[in-house]
Amino acid sequence: MNTDISLSYPVGKFNAPARITPDQLEGWINEIASFPGELAALTKDLGHPQVNWRYRPGGWTIKQVVHHCADSHMNSLMRFKLALTEDTPAIRPYLEDRWAELPDSLGDDLSHSLMILSGLHARWALLLRSLTSDQLGRRFVHPEHNREFTLRETIGTYAWHGRHHLAHIKQALKAAGAYN
Numbered sequence: 001m002n003t004d005i006s007l008s009y010p011v012g013k014f015n016a017p018a019r020i021t022p023d024q025l026e027g028w029i030n031e032i033a034s035f036p037g038e039l040a041a042l043t044k045d046l047g048h049p050q051v052n053w054r055y056r057p058g059g060w061t062i063k064q065v066v067h068h069c070a071d072s073h074m075n076s077l078m079r080f081k082l083a084l085t086e087d088t089p090a091i092r093p094y095l096e097d098r099w100a101e102l103p104d105s106l107g108d109d110l111s112h113s114l115m116i117l118s119g120l121h122a123r124w125a126l127l128l129r130s131l132t133s134d135q136l137g138r139r140f141v142h143p144e145h146n147r148e149f150t151l152r153e154t155i156g157t158y159a160w161h162g163r164h165h166l167a168h169i170k171q172a173l174k175a176a177g178a179y180n
Contacts, residue, residue, distance in 0.1 A: 029159075063105070073117060080151060
């Protein structure tokens with residue numbers, strides 16, 4: 001495997017299965033629900049310089065990954081709500097690489113993003129567990145990908161997203177600043 005690819009995608013890329021089973025969906029929702037606790041446990045003892053370690057050369061720092069997860073998951077919850085209340089809405093993408101360079105993404109204090117994720121994921125999991133089969137099939141259009149996504153497959157995407165970034169943080173910790 002190409003080293004840059006394995007460092008960029010340590011858990012591989014997400015590919016939605018052709019058929020998503022109820023058990024798979026339940027597992028993904030459980031992953032989304034548990035993500036904030038796993039992230040908090042992984043980062044609880046980190047200070048400066050550890051939060052400034054990168055997970056790969058040219059990659060984000062641990063703090064940028066944590067702050068990105070708060071940004072990304074806030075956007076995702078809004079996309080779910082739009083899809084549940086509008087007919088196949090076009091969602092608004094955002095430039096995550098630029099967001100990661102804003103002052104609130106460069107602060108060493110992870111506590112605010114961890115608090116956001118804790119509350120957000122509690123509400124998100126509650127919403128996800130309440131969805132009917134018809135609601136899980138609701139869609140939104142993602143202009144960057146020029147296609148529709150179902151809420152069912154998007155749940156899988158965000159379960160993967162959490163695993164993906166937990167793996168990034170573990171990589172950065174293992175590298176202990178070697179990629180800075």
